[in-house]
Amino acid sequence: MTRAFTPYILILPSFLLAAAIVLWPVEEIVSLATHDVNRFGMLRDFVGLANFRSLLADPDFWTSLWRTLIWTAGVVLGTLIVSMPIALILNEDFYGRGLARILIMLPWAVSLAMTAVVWRWALNGESGMLNSALRDLGLMDHNIQWLAQASTAFPMQILIGVLVSIPFTVTIFLGGLSSVPDDLYDAAAIEGAGRWDQFRLITFPLLRPFINIAFVLNTIYVFNSFPIIWATTQGGPANSTDILVTYLYKLGFRVGRLGDAAAVSLIMFAILLAFTILYVRLAMREEAAA
Amino acid sequence: MLRLGDRAETRRRRKHFHGSETMKALKKALLVAGACLLSASAAEAGTVRVTIAEYSKGTGPYFEDAAKAFEAANPGTKIQIEVVPWDNLQQKLTTDIAAGANADLSIIGTRWLLDYVSQGVVAPLDSYVTPDFKARFIPTFLTPSIMNGHVYGLPIAASARAMYYNNDIFKKAGYDSAPATWADFKTAAEKIKATGGGVFPFGMQGKEIETDVYFYYAMWSYGGDIVKDGKSGLDSQAAIEAAKLYKSFIDGGLTEPGVTSYNREDVQNLFKQGKVATVITAPFLSGQIKKEAPNLNYAVAPIPAGPTGDQGTYGVTDSIVLFANSKVKDEAWKFLDFLFTTDQRTKFDKVEGFLPVNAEEAKNPIFADDRDLKVFASLLPKARFAPVIPGWEDIAQTTTNALQKIYLGQGQIEPTLKEAAAKIDETLSKK
Structure with missing residues (x-):
């Protein structure tokens, strides 16, 4: 009897802490989402799912949702693809490696909002650094207004997203690479495996858990990432670069529809939760099979 | 529309919803901490908290100076200035008001005022506004802050295009x-x-x-x-x-x-x-x-x-408003009265480059003889305000x-x- 209770008593403090910082806000948001709420957060009548219905009827919600998926997939996959060779190079022993590692990590020390503001200046059509650099290199003869339309603004935003996610991802990969024992490579070399085979058959399989972690964590960060898009275009022009977070912010704090905004954040929470559970399940099944 | 009398009803419903006073206190504490650490110190008697929109680098220093001058003349009253970037003002006010942690006075865009009035968030100033006080203003600029015949705000900043x-x-x-x-x-x-x-x-x-x-x-x-x-x-x-x-x-x-x-x-x-x-x-x-x-x-x-x-x-005008839940309304009004003296207005408008809202102030050569401001002032009779x-x-x-x-x-x-x-x-x- 005591034995059965002990574990629960032991996890009770951390459960209470988790409840206070996770479950309680969720409960608050649920109550906002299911009530008629004025712009100052005062609850009026219970309206059930009406806020969700008005949301689902809004075409901007659907385009933002779709764009969020493109944004997340673009940034996360782009980051993983770019970070892998960087991590492999930084794992080699070469002169100045320490400096190279610091240079790759430095952007991490700058706040995301600041980076985004700098990029906003760099992308300015008339006085931006990017245009003048491209012109000086002779790559083009007229200025491109990068942020004037979604067709150029959104790819640039994804690019910025990739750049700022690299340091974190490279760090994870470097940690993974340092755990691969060197004698595996020595043995493989003796057996006649080339560098590509070594990567394909040794490095990549052993890095799998680290790639998994980088994938899940990046997805969660990027899906919710606000500063890059907000600082460069505020989701404009005409909502054409909105993702769910920027859409939510406008809905809540510009238009003052806090109930709808709470509904959006619940939907985002549900998507991320479902994604995480699904992914952890798959990863665990794979590990069990391996 | 929610009138002032309905506020008790609103409060009752909120209380009912949140269940207990402890929960409410906890919610308040957390929200305030999240919204702004500055406002965490609860208003003590005689302290007037003022939320200020930052128009330029000079805004904060001007209000700090004004607060000091006011405190020197009114011992016992403390003025606490909170400067917020204009872009975040709407968000900060929303969160503060939702948590019941708003300041006593705040600058808001006059175009938002109707929302504030209809939710009973701001208090009418009629009992304080004497005909003499009203006469200080150029009427064009005071009018937008008057709703249903009540003065709900004072034009702290005015501008035209x-x-x-x-x-x-x-x-x-x-x-x-x-x-x-x-x-x-x-x-x-x-x-x-x-x-x-x-x-x-x-x-x-x-x-x-x-x-x-x-x-x-x-x-x-x-x-x-x-x-x-x-x-x-x-x-x-x-x-x-x-x-x-x-x-x-x-x-x-x-x-x-x-x-x-x-x-x-x-x-x-x-x-x-x-x-x-x-x-x-x-x-x-x-x-x-x-x-x-x-x-x-x-x-x-x-x-x-x-x-x-x-x-x-x-x-365009921005209004400074008095919140209905303020416990230091009289002191807050005194500070408003002080801010809208010709002397203070001249200092502020000089710092910010706004149009004078005070009739006496407009006669000051700094404004009356300014080449650019003259053009702006001449357009005012045709000016359209946000509906x-x-x-x-x-x-x-x-x-x-x-x-x-x-x-x-x-x-x-x-x-x-x-x-x-x-x-x-x-x-x-x-x-």
Whole structure:
């Protein structure tokens, strides 16, 4: 009897802490989402799912949702693809490696909002650094207004997203690479495996858990990432670069529809939760099979 | 509409919902900590907390000085100033009010005031406002803060809009003064474009705050209204003509390219750099030019008139309001009284480059003899203020989105404006 209770008593403090910082806000948001709420957060009548219905009827919600998926997939996959060779190079022993590692990590020390503001200046059509650099290199003869339309603004935003996610991802990969024992490579070399085979058959399989972690964590960060898009275009022009977070912010704090905004954040929470559970399940099944 | 008497009812419902006082206290503590660490210290008796929007680097220091001067004259009352960037003001107030942790006084955009009044968040000032006090103001600026016959706020900042033009560029194209009508302006713009030199004749804003207002300048010149008889004026003939005009400027290469990537500051910067020949904006640009581009040869003129001679400028005030839940209303009022003395107003408007709201202050040569401010002041009789309607920000966003589609060529003018007008009508009909 005591034995059965002990574990629960032991996890009770951390459960209470988790409840206070996770479950309680969720409960608050649920109550906002299911009530008629004025712009100052005062609850009026219970309206059930009406806020969700008005949301689902809004075409901007659907385009933002779709764009969020493109944004997340673009940034996360782009980051993983770019970070892998960087991590492999930084794992080699070469002169100045320490400096190279610091240079790759430095952007991490700058706040995301600041980076985004700098990029906003760099992308300015008339006085931006990017245009003048491209012109000086002779790559083009007229200025491109990068942020004037979604067709150029959104790819640039994804690019910025990739750049700022690299340091974190490279760090994870470097940690993974340092755990691969060197004698595996020595043995493989003796057996006649080339560098590509070594990567394909040794490095990549052993890095799998680290790639998994980088994938899940990046997805969660990027899906919710606000500063890059907000600082460069505020989701404009005409909502054409909105993702769910920027859409939510406008809905809540510009238009003052806090109930709808709470509904959006619940939907985002549900998507991320479902994604995480699904992914952890798959990863665990794979590990069990391996 | 929620009247003041209903507030007890609201409070009861909130309390009912949150279950217990502990929960409420916890919620308050957490929300306040999240919203702003500064406001965490609970208001003690005799402390007046004031939320201030940061208009410029000078705003905070001015109010700190004013608070010190006031405290020296009124021992026992403490003034606590919280400076918030203008862009975050709406968000901070929303969170603070929701948590019941708002200050006693706050600056708000007068265009938001109706929402605050209808929710019973702000207190009427009628019992404090004596006829003498009222007489201090230029009536044009006090009127927008009066609703249903009650004074709900005092105009802390006032501004209007006019066209800044670059004398050198216009002279090169053969003009000694600014064109008086949009038709003349367009001819002048063609000539400026022909003189070359990479200068864009019309600096047009197409992004972020007041993109809608930038369009209203032309719409008003064509005789249009933002809201008429409770309906949006965005599908009126005037709006369509104005949109066609702006679109012809864009398509003719008479604006800077990619207008949808330029917000107000960006266009002002282009003007300071001499890259655009004109920009329509507020008096504070004069101060910025004085500091950042002192050699720029510019002048200020009224916004061009439309074919029928109609002409519009946008008059804007921000109000300072007293919250209904303040426990130090009398002390707060004393501070307001102090802020609106001629002396204090002169200091503040000099720092910020705003228009005088105080009749006595307007006679001061600093304002009365200023070359640029004179033009702004002369436009005031024709100034249009934001209409008193709920959901102003919602409407601004719908309008901006429609305009951006038109500017980008992603939407035909008439159907895009009609669709936006229908959406605005829906917003207007709610509550």
